[in-house]
Amino acid sequence: MQIINNPKKSEWTSILKRPTQTVDDIEGVVNEIFIDVSKNGHNAVKKYTSKFDGILLESNSVALEEIKAAIRQVPQKLQNAIKQAKANIETFHIAQKTSKIEIETAVGVKCWQEKRPIQKVGLYIPGGTAPLFSTVLMLAVPAQIAGCKEIVLCSPPNTKGELAPEILFAAQLCGVTKIIKVGGIQAIAGLTFGTESIPKVYKIFGPGNQFVTVAKQLATKYGVAIDMPAGPSELLVFADDTANASYVASDLLSQAEHGIDSQVILVSTSKSLIDKVSKEVTKQLGVLPRRAIAEKAIANSKLIYVETDDLALELIDEYGPEHYIICCKNEDLYIDNINNAGSVFIGHYTPESAGDYASGTNHTLPTNGFSKAYSGVNLDSFMKSITFQKISKEGILNIGETIELMAEAEGLQAHKNAVSIRLKDLKP
Amino acid sequence: MQIINNPKKSEWTSILKRPTQTVDDIEGVVNEIFIDVSKNGHNAVKKYTSKFDGILLESNSVALEEIKAAIRQVPQKLQNAIKQAKANIETFHIAQKTSKIEIETAVGVKCWQEKRPIQKVGLYIPGGTAPLFSTVLMLAVPAQIAGCKEIVLCSPPNTKGELAPEILFAAQLCGVTKIIKVGGIQAIAGLTFGTESIPKVYKIFGPGNQFVTVAKQLATKYGVAIDMPAGPSELLVFADDTANASYVASDLLSQAEHGIDSQVILVSTSKSLIDKVSKEVTKQLGVLPRRAIAEKAIANSKLIYVETDDLALELIDEYGPEHYIICCKNEDLYIDNINNAGSVFIGHYTPESAGDYASGTNHTLPTNGFSKAYSGVNLDSFMKSITFQKISKEGILNIGETIELMAEAEGLQAHKNAVSIRLKDLKP
Numbered sequence: 001m002q003i004i005n006n007p008k009k010s011e012w013t014s015i016l017k018r019p020t021q022t023v024d025d026i027e028g029v030v031n032e033i034f035i036d037v038s039k040n041g042h043n044a045v046k047k048y049t050s051k052f053d054g055i056l057l058e059s060n061s062v063a064l065e066e067i068k069a070a071i072r073q074v075p076q077k078l079q080n081a082i083k084q085a086k087a088n089i090e091t092f093h094i095a096q097k098t099s100k101i102e103i104e105t106a107v108g109v110k111c112w113q114e115k116r117p118i119q120k121v122g123l124y125i126p127g128g129t130a131p132l133f134s135t136v137l138m139l140a141v142p143a144q145i146a147g148c149k150e151i152v153l154c155s156p157p158n159t160k161g162e163l164a165p166e167i168l169f170a171a172q173l174c175g176v177t178k179i180i181k182v183g184g185i186q187a188i189a190g191l192t193f194g195t196e197s198i199p200k201v202y203k204i205f206g207p208g209n210q211f212v213t214v215a216k217q218l219a220t221k222y223g224v225a226i227d228m229p230a231g232p233s234e235l236l237v238f239a240d241d242t243a244n245a246s247y248v249a250s251d252l253l254s255q256a257e258h259g260i261d262s263q264v265i266l267v268s269t270s271k272s273l274i275d276k277v278s279k280e281v282t283k284q285l286g287v288l289p290r291r292a293i294a295e296k297a298i299a300n301s302k303l304i305y306v307e308t309d310d311l312a313l314e315l316i317d318e319y320g321p322e323h324y325i326i327c328c329k330n331e332d333l334y335i336d337n338i339n340n341a342g343s344v345f346i347g348h349y350t351p352e353s354a355g356d357y358a359s360g361t362n363h364t365l366p367t368n369g370f371s372k373a374y375s376g377v378n379l380d381s382f383m384k385s386i387t388f389q390k391i392s393k394e395g396i397l398n399i400g401e402t403i404e405l406m407a408e409a410e411g412l413q414a415h416k417n418a419v420s421i422r423l424k425d426l427k428p
Numbered sequence: 429m430q431i432i433n434n435p436k437k438s439e440w441t442s443i444l445k446r447p448t449q450t451v452d453d454i455e456g457v458v459n460e461i462f463i464d465v466s467k468n469g470h471n472a473v474k475k476y477t478s479k480f481d482g483i484l485l486e487s488n489s490v491a492l493e494e495i496k497a498a499i500r501q502v503p504q505k506l507q508n509a510i511k512q513a514k515a516n517i518e519t520f521h522i523a524q525k526t527s528k529i530e531i532e533t534a535v536g537v538k539c540w541q542e543k544r545p546i547q548k549v550g551l552y553i554p555g556g557t558a559p560l561f562s563t564v565l566m567l568a569v570p571a572q573i574a575g576c577k578e579i580v581l582c583s584p585p586n587t588k589g590e591l592a593p594e595i596l597f598a599a600q601l602c603g604v605t606k607i608i609k610v611g612g613i614q615a616i617a618g619l620t621f622g623t624e625s626i627p628k629v630y631k632i633f634g635p636g637n638q639f640v641t642v643a644k645q646l647a648t649k650y651g652v653a654i655d656m657p658a659g660p661s662e663l664l665v666f667a668d669d670t671a672n673a674s675y676v677a678s679d680l681l682s683q684a685e686h687g688i689d690s691q692v693i694l695v696s697t698s699k700s701l702i703d704k705v706s707k708e709v710t711k712q713l714g715v716l717p718r719r720a721i722a723e724k725a726i727a728n729s730k731l732i733y734v735e736t737d738d739l740a741l742e743l744i745d746e747y748g749p750e751h752y753i754i755c756c757k758n759e760d761l762y763i764d765n766i767n768n769a770g771s772v773f774i775g776h777y778t779p780e781s782a783g784d785y786a787s788g789t790n791h792t793l794p795t796n797g798f799s800k801a802y803s804g805v806n807l808d809s810f811m812k813s814i815t816f817q818k819i820s821k822e823g824i825l826n827i828g829e830t831i832e833l834m835a836e837a838e839g840l841q842a843h844k845n846a847v848s849i850r851l852k853d854l855k856p
Contacts, residue, residue, distance in 0.1 A: 078833050078834070078837055082834065084534075084830045088533035088534055092531055095529050095530075098526060101524055103788075105519045105788035106788075109787050113524060116767050118800065118801050119768070119800065130838045130840065131837075134834055202800040202801040220645070220648075220657065223798065224801070247846075250845050250846040251846050253845070254840070254843045254845065284845065288841055289841045290841060335816065341814055342815075343814070343815045343816070344817070345817055347819065349823065349824040349850055351831075351847055353835055353847055354817065354824070354831055354847070356835075357831045358830045358831050358834065359817045359819065359827065360531075360537065362815065366812075369651060371812065371814075372630040373546050373652070373653035373812060380808070384800075384802055384803040385803040385806055386770070386771070386799075387771045387789040388763065389773055389774065389778055389788075390778055391782055393777055396782070399516070402509040402512045403781055403782055403785045405505060406509050406510065406562055407784075409558075410559065410560055410561070410562060411717075412682070413685070413716055414682045415781040417681070418678040418781045419781055419782070421678045
C-alpha cells in the first residue's frame with residue numbers, strides 16, 4: 001500500500017482517483033444483444049445463454065421442484081444464519097416506512113403525498129464461482145415490504161443449467177415471485193423488453209460486471225428505471241491512535257478481496273497507526289485464499305496521513321466513499337460533518353462485513369463517488385411518491401388569481417382559461 | 429379528437445402510445461459538444477451560445493445589478509402572485525421533511541438512516557418565447573429547504589444576452605446561489621464538467637427540449653445524477669356524468685397547448701359526457717392564442733369510452749399518466765386503486781394548472797409512463813439517505829457467527845476474518 005504524507009489539496013483528485021473503467025468499447029455488444037432480444041425474445045436469450053454460460057436451456061424458468069431440492073441442499077446452520085440476517089434486514093427496512101403526508105397549503109387547498117409500490121421489479125444476482133445470495137436478501141426483502149407485486153429474479157446458470165441452492169433458498173424465503181436462469185446482458189434485455197419467459201419490469205436492481213452495468217444504463221433509454229450505476233467496491237477508513245491496527249487491516253482486506261479494481265483507503269491523523277496498519281495488511285494478506293485478487297487491489301490503495309481533522313473531513317467528503325468506517329476517539333465529529341457516504345460503520349466492533357450481511361442495513365450502495373447524489377438501496381427505492389390535490393370552491397377562489405397571473409405571464413392562455421372558466425361560475 | 433368505444437385490451441398498447449420521439453440521431457451532436465466543453469471549458473460554451481442563442485457573451489454570470497433591475501421590471505401584482513405560489517410550494521415541501529430513523533435490529537446492533545442534502549445542484553430552466561419562471565420555484569424551493577449549499581441556475585439568454593426578469597426575480601426569491609446565462613447542451617455539459625464560470629454539480633434538474641434531455645442522459649455517464657428523463661407533457665382525465673364538460677375541456681386544452689407532441693386523454697364511462705367534451709374542446713379551441721399548437725396535440729389525442737370502472741382503472745394504470753384528473757362521483761375508487769401517476773387532481777375545482785403553479789405540489793413530474801417507476805420531484809430529490817451502524821461487543825457476539833457463515837458460503841474469507849479477528853478477542 002502506498003503511504004502518502006500530507007498531500008496538497010491540488011493532488012487530491014489524482015490521489016483519490018478510482019481505478020479506471022472503460023465503457024465505450026462494450027456498448028456495441030450491449031446494443032446488439034438488446035436489439036436481438038427485443039426482436040427475437042426467448043430464442044435470442046437462449047442463444048446468448050448457450051454462448052456465454054455454456055448451457056442450452058429450452059426453458060429458463062425455475063420449477064418448484066428445483067426450489068424444494070435446493071432447500072434440502074443448504075445446511076441447516078447456514079439456513080439459520082440467512083434467516084437471522086433476513087430478520088435484521090426486515091426490521092431496519094420496515095422502520096423506513098413513511099406515512100401519508102397531508103397538508104392544507106392555503107384554505108381550501110388540500111395537498112398530500114403517498115408512496116405506492118413499483119408494481120414490477122427485476123432483481124439481478126450475479127453468478128460466478130461464489131453465489132452472492134446475500135444480495136437476494138438485500139433486494140427482495142425491501143421489495144416485499146414495499147408491496148411490489150411481481151418480484152422477478154434473474155441469475156446466470158452454471159454449465160449444468162443450475163442456480164446455486166443458496167440463491168434459490170434465499171429467493172423463496174424473501175417472496176421472489178419468479179426465478180429465471182438467465183444472466184448478463186441478455187437478462188437485462190429480457191427484463192427491459194419482456195420475452196416469452198421473462199416478464200418486462202419497471203425497474204431493475206442489482207450489481208453486476210461491466211457488461212451488466214452498461215446494459216442497465218441502456219435499459220434506461222427504453223424507459224426502465226435502475227437502482228444506480230454500479231462500480232467496483234470501495235472502502236475508506238478513518239482511524240486515529242485509538243484504533244486497533246489489526247482490526248483496521250482486516251476491514252481493508254475484506255473490501256480488497258472483492259476484485260482487483262476494488263479500492264481501499266485509510267485516512268489517519270496518526271503516522272504510527274498508518275505504519276502499524278501497513279504491516280498488519282501484509283501479514284494478514286499472506287493467508288487469504290483470494291490473496292491474488294486482494295494483493296492487486298491493495299497495490300492500488302492508499303494510506304493517507306493528514307494533519308488535522310478538518311482536512312481529513314474535507315478529503316473524505318471529496319471522495320464520497322461507498323463504505324466509510326470511523327474508528328476514532330471523537331466519533332461524532334466524523335459522523336456529523338460528513339455529507340457524502342453510502343453506509344457508515346462506527347466503532348471498533350463494527351466491521352464493514354456486518355453491513356454486507358447481517359446488521360440490517362442495505363449493502364447495495366453508491367460507488368465511484370455517486371454517494372454525492374445517490375442513496376443506497378432502501379425501502380423507497382421500491383416505491384414512488386405520488387402527489388394529490390383537492391381544491392374546494394373556496395380554495396380556487398383563494399389561489400385562482402395567482403394561477404391566472406402566472407399562466408398569463410408564461411404565455412399559457414389555456415392554463416389560465418381552465419381557472420377563469422371556474423371562477424366565472426363562482427363569482428358571477 | 430378521436431373517439432374510441434370500448435377498445436379491446438389487445439388494442440390498448442397502440443391506443444395509448446405516446447407521440448414518438450427520436451433520440452439516436454441527436455446523440456452525435458450532444459457527444460461532440462460534451463467533449464468540446466470538457467476540453468475547452470468557457471471558450472467552448474461561449475462558442476455554442478453564440479451559435480445557438482445568437483449572442484456572444486464574454487461573461488455569462490448574472491451580476492447583482494441585473495437582478496436588481498429585473499425586480500423593478502416585474503409588475504407588483506405578478507410579484508405577489510409568485511410569492512403566494514412560493515409560500516404554498518414551501519408549505520407542502522417542508523411537510524415532506526423526514527426525521528432520522530433509528531432502530532436496534534438485534535441487541536447491540538444499532539442501525540439508523542439519515543438524509544443529508546446534495547451539496548451542489550444544477551437547475552435548468554428553458555428559455556424560448558415565454559419565460560418558465562414557475563419551474564424556478566418548483567426546483568429552487570425544495571433545494572433550499574433540503575439545504576443544498578450550491579444552487580446553480582442555468583437558462584439560455586435572449587439575443588440581447590438577457591434572461592427574463594421573472595426568472596431572475598424568482599431565482600433571487602428562492603435562494604439560488606448562482607445564475608448563469610447558458611442554455612442547451614452546453615449548459616448541461618458545463619454543469620457536468622465545470623468551466624471557469626459554471627460550477628460542476630452532483631445532480632441536474634429541470635425540463636428541456638430533446639437536446640437537453642439527451643444531454644442530461646449523457647451527463648449520467650460522467651457520474652452526474654439527473655432528476656428523471658423528461659418527455660412531452662400529458663394529461664389523462666377520468667370523468668363520468670357528474671363532471672362539467674366545459675371544465676374538462678378546458679383542462680384537456682391546458683395540456684394540449686404545451687406542444688404539438690403533448691398528449692391528452694379522456695377516459696369515461698359516459699358516452700354522453702364524451703360527446704359534450706368533444707364539442708366543448710372544439711368551441712374553446714377557437715379562441716386560444718396557441719391554437720395552432722393545441723390543435724395539433726388535440727389531433728393526437730383520444731376520448732375513450734369504457735364500460736366498467738375496473739376496465740377504466742386498468743387502462744389508466746397501464747398508461748401511467750403524468751397528470752391525472754379525477755372528476756366523478758366515486759372519487760375514492762379512482763384514488764385508491766391507481767398505482768401509476770405523477771400528480772393527481774381531484775374534483776371539479778382542481779384544474780391541472782393549479783398544480784402547475786400554486787397549489788403547492790411539484791410540477792416536475794414523470795412523463796412517458798415513467799410514473800410506473802419514478803416519483804415526481806420532491807424534497808427527497810435534493811437529498812440522499814445515508815445508513816449508519818454501530819455495533820457493541822455484545823452486538824458482534826450476537827450476529828458474528830451469522831456473518832462468518834454467510835461470508836464463508838459466499839467464498840469471501842477476508843469478510844469472515846474481519847469478524848473472526850474481533851470475536852477471538854471477545855471469546856478468548
